[in-house]
Amino acid sequence: MSFSQSLLRSRGNGIASVSFSELLFxxxxxxxxxxxxxxxxxxxxWLGFLQSAVIWFAMWMAWQHTTWMTNWFDPNTRKIRIFLFILMLIGLIIAAAIPDAFGDRGLIFALCYVVTQIGRSGIILFMLGKKHHLTKNYTRILIWFFISAVFWIVGALEEDFIRLILWTIAVLSDYIAPMxxxxxxxxxxxxxxKEWTIEGHHLTERCQLFVIIAFGETILMTGASLSELEVWTLPVVAAALLSAVSSLAMWWVYFDTSSEVGAEKIQKVxxxxxxGLKxxxxxxxxxxALIMSAVxxxxxVNHPLGYISLAAIFVIIVGPVIYLVSNIAYKWLxxxxxxxxxxxxxxxxxxxxPFSPYLNLLIINAxxxxxxxxxxxxxxMNPNVE
Incomplete structure (x- = not known):
């Protein structure tokens, strides 16, 4: 058995499960x-939203490529597990730099992101060797990450709006290339x-676990906001409970009807x-959209009787709209x-x-x-009718 084969997941011996090391990651x-x-x-x-979107899409891409790596390579082998933990440590620096990514820590954010993407692809290419069927695929991936790295690094050296433009180009490069x-x-x-030979159950389960992470964030933000308030008025408690009910209902929309179908679909096509890319x-x-809803x-919770601003409409109404649109696409897919x-x-x-200027945040959220x-x-009530 070759070096690369000893690190790959076994295929055809049952369903590939998510490992504890991946959950820790x-x-x-x-x-x-x-x-x-x-x-x-x-x-x-609007500027803050665009900046947040660029950061979020970058973080997801780093997570996505690591997920595909552990779909092909067995994270229970010692070498892959250590590699995963190294990526985890670099990811800690990236995440810690997020609040000032468009400020003084932009270069740290960009460098660590580039090291993650290029380093992962380069090391996998080394492990695969020259004759594996994934080698050409990872060669292309590595070159594309070098291309986007130019925009990440140059953008980090620029200020404000120029940085946003260059990082947007970098993110678009990372997303358009695999398409x-x-x-x-x-x-x-x-x-x-022929080359993207993924295991469907593992891929879908990893995405579903990430969705749970996002739901956890909505609940954590609600709980943290409530705990930090000195006075618990009836509107404040009602807002917190409504937020929790909202998370449960949104969870139901995603998980109750079709979340398990994805694995079967990927296995059969x-x-x-x-x-899997789609x-x-x-x-x-x-x-x-869940991150927006958490905001x-x-x-x-902080201002239940306050009147709504355009920005508040965007996160309280448009966020859930995007969530439903995504679920429509998911169920069609x-x-x-x-x-x-x-x-x-x-x-x-x-x-x-149209009625939101006349309503407070609590009523709109309700x-x-x-x-x-x-x-x-x-x-x-209608499980077979959508």
Whole structure:
């Protein structure tokens, strides 16, 4: 058995499960999600939203490529486990730098991100050797990360808006490249049906666990906000309870009807790699919407009787709308069904916006929660009808 073969996961011997080392690795991203949501809360402007989005998409891409790595390589082997922990330590620095990524710690954030992406791809390429079927794929990935690294590093040396533009280009590069098979002149493109030989159950379970991380953040932010308030008034307690009910209802919308179908779908299709890529694309938006909703919950708990601003509308109403749109895409991708209840829910949420200047945060949040509870009850009563 070759060096690389001894580190790869066994295929065909049952369902690949998520390892304890992967769960430990995810704790870094619990921290990162918290950092991003707090950053957005304290920079609740269009510029702050764009900055938060760039950081979030970068963090997801770092997590996604590590997830694909542990889908192919066995994290229970000592070498892969140590490698995973090294990535975890670098990830800790990246997450810690998030609050000042568009300030004095931009270069630290960019350098650590680049080291993570290039370092992971380079070491995997070394472990694979020259003859493995994944070698060409990882060669293309490595070159593309070198291309995006230019924009990350140069952007870190610039200020404010220029940094945002260059980092946006870097993020787009990291996301567009896999959509086209990491195409490069001479090297061509990766064949997703032959080279992206993923194990469906592992991939879907990793995404579902990340969704739970995001739900945990919404609950943590609500609880933290409530605990920090010196006086617990009835509106404050009501806002906290509504936020918790909202998290439960949103959880139900995702997990009750189709969350397990994804694994079966990826296992059965002819091109599981491309479906897995689309699966990740849906989830980066879905989890991002949950981060926005967590910010909306914290705003409501802190100022339940306050009147709404345009920024508050964006996180309290538009965040849940994006979440429902992502779920529609997810259910179509996995089940080929159109979730009509979600479409009705989106319309109901959008109808709240014209009346929002006349309502306080507590009432608006209550209306949003009512929409999700109604969707959950409808789907519970009609499990075969969307």
């Amino acid at each position: 995810d704790l870094i991203y619990v921290f990162a999600v918290t950092q991003i949501s707090h950053y957005l809360l304290h920079h609740l402007t 086209h098979g990491f195409y490069l002149p001479i090297l061509g493109r990766s064949d997703s049906s 002819d091109d599981p790699g491309m479906l 699966y990740h694309a849906v989830h980066v938006v879905l989890v991002g 909306g919950d914290e705003l409501t 996995t089940c080929h069904i159109i979730a009509k209840s979600h479409i009705v829910g989106i319309i109901a949420l959008l109808l709240i916006i 209306l949003s929660v009512f929409v999700f509870v109604a969707i959950s009850i409808y789907e519970m």
